[in-house]
């Protein structure tokens with residue numbers, strides 16, 4: 237049976253960067269489930285769909301096609317109706333839309349099998365908010381990765397500035413706090429550690445320190 241490692245935690249804790257490097261080291265496939273919610277969010281924006289209007293969301297889900305593929309370097313690519321939207325889903329607006337749309341039960345149900353199916357046939361490190369609690373409750377290793385909001389906002393800010401985006405630290409911090417609230421207070425699959433999660437807080441760590449820490453935990457528990 238393939239091995240599954242679940243990494244959950246709030247936005248900006250470094251989940252994706254760390255999980256990506258750990259997956260390379262362990263030769264696992266890295267699955268970024270946030271990208272799927274971002275893709276549905278992008279589809280909603282493109283179609284002027286309001287996340288709170290469930291009829292509109294249901295109709296949207298019945299007509300779009302979200303696919304997850306991997307290139308020759310095992311890097312994840314998300315397709316919306318056949319188009320690679322991997323970079324379009326990375327803006328702050330797309331983050332907010334993803335957070336809003338991810339609270340809709342029909343959206344979560346729509347993406348569930350897509351996520352589970354990958355783990356049926358591959359060793360995966362999957363990152364998200366509800367991987368250890370809902371998507372892969374039988375994952376062999378569950379890690380809940382967090383860091384203080386200021387630390388996470390600073391990382392996100394540096395990432396966006398590096399990409400050439402014109403953003404303000406205060407706005408990013410406000411977004412981080414708002415998204416934390418949305419993600420952990422929604423009724424369905426809220427952000428919370430599974431009972432058997434290993435809790436890791438990376439505040440103040442360098443990326444290298446966090447990667448080393450997590451790979452150590454994974455190897456110890458495999």
Ligand code: DC
Pocket residue numbers: 247248269270271273274331334335336338339363364365366367415419
């Ligand atoms: O990890 P991310 O920032 O790319 O995720 C974008 C949004 O998607 C986030 O605000 C919460 C939501 N999400 C979720 O509800 N469940 C997941 N497994 C992954 C992401």
